[in-house]
Amino acid sequence: MYKPITIKDIAKTLNISVSTVSKALNDHPNIGATTKERVLALAAKLDYTPNKTAIQFKQQKTFTLGIIIPTLLDHFYTIAVNGFEKIASQAKYNVLIGQSHESLRREKELVSVMHGNRIDGLLIAISKETDHTDHLRKLKRSGIPVVCLARKPVNETFSCVSSDVYRAARDAVSLFISRGHQRIGFINGPSHWATSRDRFLGYRDGLLQHKIAFDQQLVEESDLGTANNQQAVKRLMRLPSPPTAILLFKDYLMLDVMSCLRKEFPAQYPNMDLIGYGALPLFSHFEKPPLASLKEQPFEIGERAGSLLLEMVQHPQQEFNPQLISLPCKLHYF
């Protein structure tokens, strides 16, 4: 059976003490140049790799950050993970990825497992079921910093990095209006996310800014499941005065909306203007892509969230006021 090299082995072969080896390896100031060299040389020769489990144990730090997202199938989150990993790995931190699959139960399990594994910090995009945050508060209480990504629970005081969806919604509404639309629908996401509320406010303020009355009938909420998405469009289209343009919470929602319109409302579909959030690259392969999309910056969001979290992780005793950072979206035409 294979047995990894330890500093003990090095110490023994060199006839010096383990502490000297340890110090030499860590480039400690008061170690003789020759000793340092001898140690480093032998370490390299023996292919010594520090035992991280021992270091983690000793230092009470795992150099591991957790990230919990709803699903890896959504490219927004995958790309955010990439941004996060970039920052983390630059700081020599590992990343533990968990998917809640939009289940609160699973999310709690993940938090608990990660807690047990002593992660040093957590980045999380809460599930759509997450209507309370006891599990996150508990982490925080144990001294593990928590930062939210994209989705933040309303009325909670976690730091959060997300898109400036408010501004984006106003931009979209303005574009619709400049193209002559007066009846503009909106299919929103779950109302217990701040990011849904912000989209809504942007939509409403966009209308008001252009002196168009806000009509509650034109606003639908969906849990982002296909069935719900399609129900929402249908309700809008069956209004006495249906919308001629619709703003959508997300591009994935767009796929369902487009199929539904094409099948069930073929007469209105060709003139319908749609804008979603996300700017999925796959639309460029469509023969008739949607009008536009609000392009977010998931990679940068992951990076910012990573920096914020690392900042907190690396200064444990410091008090941090919750920060709300939002990065701009850009109207993207296909």
Place this chain on the structure above:
Amino acid sequence: MYKPITIKDIAKTLNISVSTVSKALNDHPNIGATTKERVLALAAKLDYTPNKTAIQFKQQKTFTLGIIIPTLLDHFYTIAVNGFEKIASQAKYNVLIGQSHESLRREKELVSVMHGNRIDGLLIAISKETDHTDHLRKLKRSGIPVVCLARKPVNETFSCVSSDVYRAARDAVSLFISRGHQRIGFINGPSHWATSRDRFLGYRDGLLQHKIAFDQQLVEESDLGTANNQQAVKRLMRLPSPPTAILLFKDYLMLDVMSCLRKEFPAQYPNMDLIGYGALPLFSHFEKPPLASLKEQPFEIGERAGSLLLEMVQHPQQEFNPQLISLPCKLHYF
């Protein structure tokens, strides 16, 4: 600053020794029922969580498996990760995910980082640059089992779980021929993957089975990058006698091929039959989806690979003969 509860704390409050507490917590046979109860009760009350870093250190096991894939943006791998995670978490193992981004350098780094973190086993889909496997062999030599996923280096003796791409290619070719095609092109992936070679053999044998001569000119190889993909189609289409149907290494390749054909060969495009591997769900949103796709079973592949790896991890001294497992694909019509 927060300080986690340890068995020491429990021992002290209960005026018993740490070893008794440890045994009670682990349901050791020779501990009195009452003692056991008292310990368990107090542990629950104090919300004691075993320090995994200490256990990892003590047991020389991390209960962590690594998985390295080219990218999380490819849903084949994401879904495989999910299958893998299911199996791993059932066995109480964590999963460390790494993306090589098709870079051998990055892949080696990941392997080395994971090695340093003392993962108990590794599942890997090698990058497209991976033409040797010293880094994987080294892992294996240190007693860390390695299993390949989907992509296996040719002439190497790792266990591998993948799709039965050979059978699938023959099925696709048969379908083409039953639709009257005689000139059938093939755009393949990198030739140093066994999975490319197998696809090729299936394609060739499919032709021969139907007494159609194999024509080397109709076979192209691409590194799966957009530029290369489009080059490959163009070369095929500019042949004196171009193909009327094309088999593609992968559906992501399909997207590039379709755009290219639509733009540059609008005359031939409508009658061109295309079949890829993967059956991406997004095609169902297309107005003119491809003829069909060879639907793989990434989730099941992840599961099988997970079971295989766990088997090896949990029986360290046992010798395992490399296994090649391949799961069937199914022709999927859009």
Place this chain on the structure above:
DNA sequence: TTGTAGGCGTTATCAC
């Protein structure tokens, strides 16, 4: 400049 000793939390061995 180098060495000694103690300890991080847990488990395992062995004595009582």
Place this chain on the structure above:
DNA sequence: GTGATAACGCCTACAA
């Protein structure tokens, strides 16, 4: 049935 003790690999006061 319970307890004392050593050990895992590493780091770090502190002593020499």
